[in-house]
Amino acid sequence: MSARPDRLRRCQLSVPGSNARMMEKAAGLDVDHVFLDLEDAVAPAEKAAARSKVVHALNTLDWGRKTRCVRVNDITSPWVLDDVLAVFEGAGDNLDTLMLPKIRTAADMAFFDLLLTHLESRAGRTRRIGLEILIEEVEGMHNLDAIVAATDRLEAIVLGMVDYSASQNMDPLGAVGRSAYPGDLWHYARNRMIVAARANGLDMVDGPFSDIGNRETFEEECRRALALGCVGKWALHPDQVEVAQRCFSPDPAAVERSRRMQSAYDEALKAGVGAIRFEGEMVDVATVRTARRVTDAADRIARLAG
Numbered sequence: 001m002s003a004r005p006d007r008l009r010r011c012q013l014s015v016p017g018s019n020a021r022m023m024e025k026a027a028g029l030d031v032d033h034v035f036l037d038l039e040d041a042v043a044p045a046e047k048a049a050a051r052s053k054v055v056h057a058l059n060t061l062d063w064g065r066k067t068r069c070v071r072v073n074d075i076t077s078p079w080v081l082d083d084v085l086a087v088f089e090g091a092g093d094n095l096d097t098l099m100l101p102k103i104r105t106a107a108d109m110a111f112f113d114l115l116l117t118h119l120e121s122r123a124g125r126t127r128r129i130g131l132e133i134l135i136e137e138v139e140g141m142h143n144l145d146a147i148v149a150a151t152d153r154l155e156a157i158v159l160g161m162v163d164y165s166a167s168q169n170m171d172p173l174g175a176v177g178r179s180a181y182p183g184d185l186w187h188y189a190r191n192r193m194i195v196a197a198r199a200n201g202l203d204m205v206d207g208p209f210s211d212i213g214n215r216e217t218f219e220e221e222c223r224r225a226l227a228l229g230c231v232g233k234w235a236l237h238p239d240q241v242e243v244a245q246r247c248f249s250p251d252p253a254a255v256e257r258s259r260r261m262q263s264a265y266d267e268a269l270k271a272g273v274g275a276i277r278f279e280g281e282m283v284d285v286a287t288v289r290t291a292r293r294v295t296d297a298a299d300r301i302a303r304l305a306g
Contacts, residue, residue, distance in 0.1 A: 011244035016041035035069035055090035109150035136160035258291035
């Protein structure tokens with residue numbers, strides 16, 4: 001299995017591939033990941049023109065350290081093959097990942113994996129294009145374990161709340177945090193996907209929150225996703241970027257405390273002690289493992305974001 005590239009995904013910003021001005025603005029934002037959308041954000045009559053605009057943006061804009069991604073149309077659509085060919089052949093050297101919507105089965109993954117393998121071989125490319133997928137259909141959730149193990153191109157999985165709510169016949173207000181359900185409507189879906197992601201060395205990114213003017217609830221959704229183990233969240237508008245980037249970055253005070261805890265525990269181990277009292281808390285090897293995840297995340301962000 002090939003080693004997956006190490007990328008930050010604290011925020012994935014959606015940008016319509018038909019809008020050159022928005023793509024130019026996105027290139028200048030402080031955000032980990034931008035995906036240029038050829039699917040839902042582009043009307044059918046504009047698909048061909050949007051491909052050309054996306055290729056031009058990838059080739060001419062300065063994206064800095066951002067992950068450069070394109071969301072193609074789904075595998076059952078009449079546009080998907082032209083999407084992949086146009087983006088690969090036009091801007092393959094400036095593309096990091098493809099985002100695949102409405103994945104339902106492992107066979108869907110095999111199609112994209114084999115197509116990219118042939119294209120890369122024909123072009124003599126040694127740097128592979130990664131894959132990110134959206135789980136938006138109940139079939140995809142049902143087949144999730146097979147899907148995430150289908151190809152080592154896969155880097156991240158994303159919960160597509162709006163389409164998924166339609167597929168499962170859920171309360172449509174769940175996508176904007178106003179469901180009548182007495183609890184977190186998305187708890188099961190998030191937790192199910194996070195377990196599958198962690199078991200396969202993948203990132204899990206929480207999906208969109210479409211009430212873009214509701215900053216408070218968006219932040220709460222970020223914190224819920226973080227608490228379960230997501231690495232980031234989608235943004236549908238630049239105003240959501242700062243919130244997501246901040247929420248999915250370790251709190252500086254927590255990082256400093258975790259470093260102190262590890263130092264104190266290391267000293268205890270040298271003295272032959274396996275559990276200590278640290279700032280009122282009982283600390284053992286399991287506690288330190290959790291603390292190390294905090295400091296590792298901070299160090300990783302510093303290394304990758306600069």
